[in-house]
Amino acid sequence: MTCVxxxxxxxxxxxxxxxxxxxxxxxxxLEGHPLIVPLRHLASLKDVDDETGAEIFQSAKRVASALHLxxxxxxxxxxxxxxxxxxxxxxxxxLHVKPRWKDDDVKLxxxxxxxxxxxxxxxxxEIRKRLPPATSV
Numbered sequence: 001m002t003c004v005x006x007x008x009x010x011x012x013x014x015x016x017x018x019x020x021x022x023x024x025x026x027x028x029x030l031e032g033h034p035l036i037v038p039l040r041h042l043a044s045l046k047d048v049d050d051e052t053g054a055e056i057f058q059s060a061k062r063v064a065s066a067l068h069l070x071x072x073x074x075x076x077x078x079x080x081x082x083x084x085x086x087x088x089x090x091x092x093x094x095l096h097v098k099p100r101w102k103d104d105d106v107k108l109x110x111x112x113x114x115x116x117x118x119x120x121x122x123x124x125x126e127i128r129k130r131l132p133p134a135t136s137v
Contacts, residue, residue, distance in 0.1 A: 005037045005092040023052045024059050026097075034063045034097040043091045045082045056095055063097050073099035077108065 008015035009025055016028035020039070029035045036059045038052050048056070064076045079096040081088040100106060115123075 003041055003092045004090060005035075005094065006041050009037070009039060018063065019059075021055050021059060023055045026059055026063050029096070033099060034067060036060055036063065036095040036097065038093055042093045045080065045093060048093060060095060060097055067097060067099050071099050074102050075100040077106070079108075 002012075004013065005027070007013040008017075008027060018026040018028060018034060020026075023040075024036055024038055027035050027037060036056050038048065038056070040052070042048055042052070060078055064078075067073065067076060077096070077098040077100055079098055080093070082093070098106065
């Protein structure tokens with residue numbers, strides 16, 4: 001099966017291209033909010049190089065500004081779902097730039113209970129041990 005975002009970017013499917021950078025493009029989703037997608041087919045966040053990651057968030061900042069002005073929204077959520085368990089349904093990485101209004105019906109929720117300090121410390125240590133070295137952009 002062909003990737004819908006790759007097909008739109010190739011001109012094989014219709015879509016609303018808002019702008020294109022060196023590594024990313026911004027499309028309007030079928031739900032009517034911007035999506036930032038890498039130009040290369042990258043399925044997961046683990047596949048993203050630092051330069052593309054930086055451009056994704058530079059594009060998010062740029063499009064969020066325009067979205068505020070265009071819609072008068074009260075806020076914006078940036079949502080990136082990575083993997084089936086996270087709700088990813090198109091396996092070409094994409095960042096939703098979702099406009100929000102006071103009292104809208106969008107719900108983002110998870111358990112916000114405080115994890116005990118010893119568990120947090122143990123998890124922090126495990127994550128630190130597995131962090132790859134930082135690279136400069």
